[in-house]
Amino acid sequence: MVSISAELSCPAYSDLGPDEGLEPIFAAGTSVTRETWEETLRPELLTRWNAVLGHPAVEDFDRTPMLREVLPLPDCEAGVYELPTGPRTRQLVFLLQPRERSQASVPGAVVPYYTPGAMAGFDLSSRTLLAEETVIQFGLHLVQQGYLVVCGQAFPYNTVPEPRQTKEFACWHAGTARVLAENPDWTGMGKLVWDTRLLTDVLLAQPRVDADRIVAIGHSLGGKMAFYAGCLDGRIKAIIASDFGIGFSFTNWDAPWYLGPKAHDPALGLAHHHLLALQAPRPFLLVAGSCDGPASWQYLNKARSVYALYGREDALGLLDHASGHSPPPAAMRTAYRWLAEQFGLPERPFRI
Numbered sequence: 001m002v003s004i005s006a007e008l009s010c011p012a013y014s015d016l017g018p019d020e021g022l023e024p025i026f027a028a029g030t031s032v033t034r035e036t037w038e039e040t041l042r043p044e045l046l047t048r049w050n051a052v053l054g055h056p057a058v059e060d061f062d063r064t065p066m067l068r069e070v071l072p073l074p075d076c077e078a079g080v081y082e083l084p085t086g087p088r089t090r091q092l093v094f095l096l097q098p099r100e101r102s103q104a105s106v107p108g109a110v111v112p113y114y115t116p117g118a119m120a121g122f123d124l125s126s127r128t129l130l131a132e133e134t135v136i137q138f139g140l141h142l143v144q145q146g147y148l149v150v151c152g153q154a155f156p157y158n159t160v161p162e163p164r165q166t167k168e169f170a171c172w173h174a175g176t177a178r179v180l181a182e183n184p185d186w187t188g189m190g191k192l193v194w195d196t197r198l199l200t201d202v203l204l205a206q207p208r209v210d211a212d213r214i215v216a217i218g219h220s221l222g223g224k225m226a227f228y229a230g231c232l233d234g235r236i237k238a239i240i241a242s243d244f245g246i247g248f249s250f251t252n253w254d255a256p257w258y259l260g261p262k263a264h265d266p267a268l269g270l271a272h273h274h275l276l277a278l279q280a281p282r283p284f285l286l287v288a289g290s291c292d293g294p295a296s297w298q299y300l301n302k303a304r305s306v307y308a309l310y311g312r313e314d315a316l317g318l319l320d321h322a323s324g325h326s327p328p329p330a331a332m333r334t335a336y337r338w339l340a341e342q343f344g345l346p347e348r349p350f351r352i
Contacts, residue, residue, distance in 0.1 A: 004338045008285065008317030017295035020247060022302045025277050034309040046278055048270060049232060052262060053190035056183045061087040065095075065202055071122060073129075075099070076143040078120065083152075083202060085195050091158040093202060094120040096139055096149040107213035107343055108203045109149045110236065111139040112196045112225035116151035119222070135327055135352060136219045136242070144350035145336065148209050152199040154221060155179060155191055155257070169255075176257040188257035189228060196229035204235060213237060213343045220244060220291075220325065224258065227272075231279045238283040238342050240335050243325055245291035246272050246299045273302035281310035283342040287327050287335055288320040296320075315342070 026032045032041065063084050071078040077097040082090040094116040098106060111119045113136075121130045121140035130137065139151040156175020176188050183191070196216070204211060215238045218226035223244025230236035245251030248271065253263040262268055276284060276299060288296055300316045307313050317338060321331040329352045340347050 003314075004334065004341050005283075005314045005317055008319050008334075008338060009314040011294075011297045011301070011318070013294045013297065015294065016297050017293070020271075020295060020298045022271055022273055022298055025274065025302060025305050032309070037306065037309055042278065045274060046232070049275060049278070052187070052259070052268070052270065053193060053228075054183075054186040056086070056186050056190070056194060058086050058183070063198065063201065065093060073120070073122060075140065076149075078122070080124070081202070083198060085158065085198055089158060091155075091195050091198070092116055092153040093199060094122075094139065094149075094151040095202070095206075096120060096143040096151065097206075097208070098143055098146050098148065100146065105210035106208050107147045107215070107345065108206070108209040108211075109139065109142045109147045110196065110200050110203055110214065110216045110226070110229070111142070111149060111151045111222070112154060112192070112199060112216075112218050112229070113151065113222040114154050115157055116153050119151040120149075135329055135332055137352075138217050138219065138240075138332075141332065141336065141350045141352055142215075142217070145340075145348035147215075148203065148206055150199050150203045152195060154225065155188075155195065158195075172255070172257050180256070187259055187262070188255070189224075189259050192225050192257075193228050193232060196225050197233060200229070200233060200235055211235070213345070215240060215339055215343075218242065218244070219327070228275065230282075230284075231275045234282075236282070238285075238339060239279060240285045240287065240339060242287040242327055242335075243289040243291045246276075246286060246296045248272070250296075251291050271299070273299040276300065276303040276316075277306040279303075280306040281312035281315055283315040283317075283338075285317040285319065285335060285338055287331055288318055289323060289327060289331075290325045292318075293320055293322065 065081040065083045068080045079095045081093040119139035121137045139149045159175035216226035216230040217240040219242040223241035227241045230239035
């Protein structure tokens with residue numbers, strides 16, 4: 001029987017689109033060993049990416065999450081927390097725990113998104129459950145499968161008062177302006193990664209969680225956050241990123257709340273296959289739909305040379321449902337089966 005990872009690890013397209021012009025991870029004609037990669041090349045690449053994101057001007061602060069309320073969710077034990085992200089800032093966090101209790105550890109999931117309720121299946125403002133057919137409720141799906149889950153919140157929802165989404169992205173511009181004014185050596189993407197790392201801290205502080213089975217999973221903006229945070233943080237053992245646009249030209253990476261002008265600066269000398277290389281040999285699955293598609297394979301193929309050092313080429317996968325931005329149920333069922341296979345876990349039932 002062919003495994004899910006084998007099915008998703010080889011391009012099925014005859015045409016991968018216009019050449020993205022991606023430079024190889026390793027210079028032509030060079031022979032790179034795993035030792036050279038781990039001891040020299042990977043640290044150098046990690047340093048370059050950290051320089052791209054920049055760093056915050058943050059004083060020491062108490063990072064203890066504060067319980068705000070317990071939610072009456074039918075599928076799990078759910079707590080709403082305020083998690084400090086700086087001396088004067090907070091992010092809203094949903095902590096979802098399986099109702100089943102045992103002595104065994106459970107896998108964990110970090111689920112960043114605009115608001116945590118969207119991923120947990122609960123609208124805090126109306127105090128109602130969201131429709132079950134909402135396919136991107138990744139947090140709810142995973143806690144139903146036995147994962148311990150933290151769902152986080154992206155700025156500006158924790159940065160400016162009562163943000164309202166508009167076509168002009170006014171709240172995003174306002175939130176970004178505030179963050180960068182207070183942290184001139186940072187980027188919007190750096191802030192998103194910072195908040196996701198703090199979310200990961202909360203997950204790993206839970207005594208039941210299995211630190212060897214931690215996935216970062218997200219859709220769209222959340223996919224960007226999961227991709228960056230996962231590749232840069234070795235505590236994340238697998239990534240599922242849904243239609244986030246892996247190429248700089250695929251989506252609005254040049255927005256100020258992401259990378260700004262750096263995204264198209266010829267002097268950058270980096271593209272996202274260089275970031276994906278840092279994930280090796282940990283599994284990565286791209287769920288493509290509209291922002292991602294055949295051309296996205298070019299990035300996975302370029303990172304494959306690093307995965308080959310570990311004999312883990314099949315840990316790279318792309319699932320293209322080609323049906324629009326949001327994934328259909330069948331795509332996410334396959335993605336969850338892929339994750340169970342990567343973590344050596346039995347498949348568990350969930351509603352979608």
